[in-house]
Amino acid sequence: MKRIHCCVRLLLVAMVTLLLTGCWSSKEIEDLGLIVGTSLDLETGDVSSEEQQDARYANRQLLTITNQFVTSETTVSGTKEGALPEKAYKNVSETGDAVLPTLRNMLLKVDKRSFAEHSKVIIIGEELASNINLQQTLDFFLRELEIRPSGLLFIAQDQASQALETNEPTKIPAFQLVEMMEGHERTTKILPPMTVAKLEGKLYSDSSFLLQNVSTENGEVKFAGAAIIEGKTKKLRGFLNESDLEGIAWMSGDAKGGLVKGYDEKSGTPIVYEIISAKSKIIPHVKGEQISFTIKIQSEGRIAEHWVLSDKAFDNQFLKKAEKVFEKEIERLVRKALDKTQHEFQTDVSGFGNKLRIDYPKVWQKRKKEWDQTFSEVPITCEVNVSIKDYGTSGD
Amino acid sequence: MNSTLKDKITPSQAVVIIINYILATGILTLPRASVEKVKTPDVWISVFLGGVVAMIAGVIIVKLSQQYPDKTFYQYNQDIIGKWLGWFISACVIAYFFTISAFEVRIMAEVTSLFLLEGTPTWAIILPFLWVGLYLISGGINTIARLFEIIFPITFVIFLLVAFLSLGIFEIDNLRPVLGLGVVPMLKGIKTATLAFLGPEIMLLLVAFMYPSDKSKAVKVVLAGIAIPLLFYVITVVMVIGALSIEGVLTRTWPTIELMRSFEIPGLIFERFESFLLVIWIMQIFATFTITYYAASLGLAQLFKKNMHPFLYGLLPIIYIIAMTPKNINDLFTFGDKIGHAALILFGVVPITLLLISKLKGKKA
Known part of the structure; x- marks a missing residue:
């Protein structure tokens, strides 16, 4: 019995090696x-x-x-x-x-x-x-x-x-x-x-x-x-277009890096902000049948370039002023992108529906079929908060 | 020779056998199968609860086996419910074991011919697999356990590695909200999830093979044996849904492989990781195949009170034929579901009934 068993095993090994040679359907x-x-x-x-x-x-x-x-x-x-x-x-x-x-x-x-x-x-x-x-x-x-x-x-x-x-x-x-x-x-x-x-x-x-x-x-x-x-x-x-995309990126929090270009109010010369980090929170509100959203954008960054001769980056006043400029600019970009997606194209491409799904799943179940239509009518408010951390190697 | 119980295994070997038995097809298909039923991101909770259900069933099975510590299920069930009924149940369990073994072989052949060996005929994939399995089993339970001890750590390390590499495309929003639509959808998935934990039933036989001094640890063994696959499954489901989203998972035949194919990491020595997953997966399928094949042959041997080897060779063509029976992949999945349902009755209902009867009998005596 043991002999037979040994033979069978040997045979098994032999058969397996025959089939395991590989290159069955190789392509050069x-x-x-x-x-x-x-x-x-x-x-x-x-x-x-x-x-x-x-x-x-x-x-x-x-x-x-x-x-x-x-x-x-x-x-x-x-x-x-x-x-x-x-x-x-x-x-x-x-x-x-x-x-x-x-x-x-x-x-x-x-x-x-x-x-x-x-x-x-x-x-x-x-x-x-x-x-x-x-x-x-x-x-x-x-x-x-x-x-x-x-x-x-x-x-x-x-x-x-x-x-x-x-x-x-x-x-x-x-x-x-x-x-x-x-x-x-x-x-x-x-x-x-x-x-x-x-x-x-x-x-x-x-x-x-x-x-x-x-x-x-x-x-x-x-x-x-x-x-x-x-x-x-x-x-x-x-x-x-590209500038709409900037707005979308700010809204959906996809802005991993990049610039915001603002203009000094008095002199009209450009100030450039470089994003270090950007976060956005889309908060849905549901009151009865009424749906609305608040977008909260928070960003940290540095002044990467400024042409304003009258001000110095060493001056906190200037930084505060610049922050205001960028906040306005970001809000403008977001508004513009929203206007296009909500009114011109009437499609939600920046994840508002997704946020509603997460926070109000039951409302979403009812609304998801006609969501793009609903989205084109919802009021959206936007809050932007920019803080400038530094200004590179020049304090001018 | 091997149908006697001279072969012994340690508790840790028993744990590894259960783990390797449980981990099989489920890794690749569980995300889809459970999402189909649940349809919300709460699938991972269903999987977790499915594991808990399996643990309860596992403990019942162990308690039953501990009543007759030196006998396997095939031997002691006749003591409990009489010769003929016991014989019938044993036959069902044996049929279950070799069917599941055939199922695993076929799934392995399908996946390999799809992802790895395009153009290789199915028989050429299946035959070496069967032969190697036969070679292993002819060495007895201890040999199987030692091989499983090698397979398990490899699986563990590689699985965690590839799972966490996919973090790059993971989006937490895909897993939210938690219980957004209440608990009802989540409950619907528990049955499907439980079926992914087929495996603790091997304790019906394993307790008899454990050292007498270790037999009291059998409950701990089965709990540990289910807890680790539970961890694997939850990680798999979370990662797959996190990357592909609920809707994306629903239409994928093999969602987990899809996940591994969805990212590339340039700069590492390897850019693509699905072959890693397939390697460990095939090892797991092999483990499941061999242990069930062994369980079936052991059953036949003990039922007819003969040597195991003739049954071992005799089952091989039967497994091959059953494996080749499903006509297409849909048939194969339905076949898998049927096996699962059979398991629910055989290892959910039967052990607890037997346990109750034996307790009652014990009291009378």
Whole structure:
């Protein structure tokens, strides 16, 4: 008995080692086309293939998908001669009425095996975002395993594919966008990054939200404000500009760093405030059917630049005066952003609904369906408190 | 050879066995399963209470086993309720054990083929897993316990590491308000949460394997064995919901892996951490698979009063076939729910009934 048992064990070990050799479906890196970014646009122009024309006749929307590939040939070290390739990337576009079949059609054009594990950005064109529900457009990206939920999402003014182009030979635009996003720590004009993972919660909770907007001018990619996605329709509602974003950042407490520029009352010369810390509290009040909000903003910072000749930073009077100036300026920014979101776009993108959900869950349950509508009518008061801690190396 | 009770384990080994048995599929699916029922951020409270319910059930099971300290459940239940009924209950428990073992194998195959071994045929994933398990079990309970003692610290350290790395995308607002809509939604999740704590039932057998001097510690063993997975589960649920929000969790098939895929930490040696989670998770699945497989074979051996080895080899193809039965992933999840419900009856209702009967009998005698 013991002998048999021993034999069986030996056999088991042998069989297991046979199956554990690995490399079952390995992919060589030289043969991969790494997708680092994807853009999606609405296609309105002429179409060529039969598949596309069929879709056109059936009145289905067509989208053009552009993938940015980085392959062993586009990178310098990959080329044997060591010669610099013209571009560090290769963009391939294809048109179709659903995402995956279109991507698969790219197989007809690309020699490398597409590999999306390192995809960093997804950019959606303005027209596509305002015509098709984002949940539908992005379904594939939320479902596909190869695409990581840590990728970032952008909206592009005009053509999204333009945002994946650059004139500089060594740059890869998709990576550039990711790196530019890190600037959000130092300015209030860039939104905190929206990853695919976070997007999901937003999409399914039917709340409105903002996506970073990218625009291209003369082949130069630039962050330009934010796009408002309406919660109910999940379509693009409109754009906020950079200074609106400043207001939004102050309201939602996302201001991690950045500047506030105010003007001295008497001389009209600029004084600049640099944020060290900023906190905001949105406090909902419910009285019967009446909902209102108070925003309390508290910030600490330093004077980073001032052109006022008559005053010195050593003087506390001046600091008090400057604090007043910044408080006013911040309030103005907040008011402006509120005015736009409440009245022009009638969407809540700065988390008022979320605060109501937390503090008055039962009221929220009743109101959440029509929240954007309700939000456009609620009174909001704003209190700003700025304190200046120091003024750098010059006391002048 | 192994069906006799010469093999002994220490209390700490028993604790580790319970922990490794409990931690399994739940880590990956509990956040979604419980949010589906609760629909408010209070899920973590449900999970906590689910653990408490499991502890109560665990204590009852231990009390029952302590009545017959030298026998396993399969042997003593016939003393309590007679030969035929006892035989029937033993058969049910055995069926439960090898079904759950098949379920774990299949879940493991699904997740691995989805996230790690795309393109590898399912049988090629399952077979080595089964064979390695067979190899381990043929060494008896002590061998299993020693392996579990190696697995557990690795799991513990890596799990805490990856869980806390995800703090970067954690938002406390996603977990608020606490009990905003009252306690009713939270109560709805307790059953689902309790089902994630399947495992204390192994004490029906383990008490017999503990050293005679340690048997009085069995209650403490089961409490510690449930408390640690409870901690793991609460951390998992809090982290996953904190990062992905209630709405985001609902639509994810494997929310915890999704959480690990949602962040990258540049600068560290590793940027991506889901493979770490999968590694410890597969070890945990292996642990659950082996202990249930062992429990089933032991049951058969004791039921027929034969050597364990033929049953060990005989069960292998059965486990394989059951594992391959569910047609798709939805079937698989429903299958899991059914096992859970069977467990509620087998290990919630039966032990307390048996305990009462044996107490009554004891008094008469």
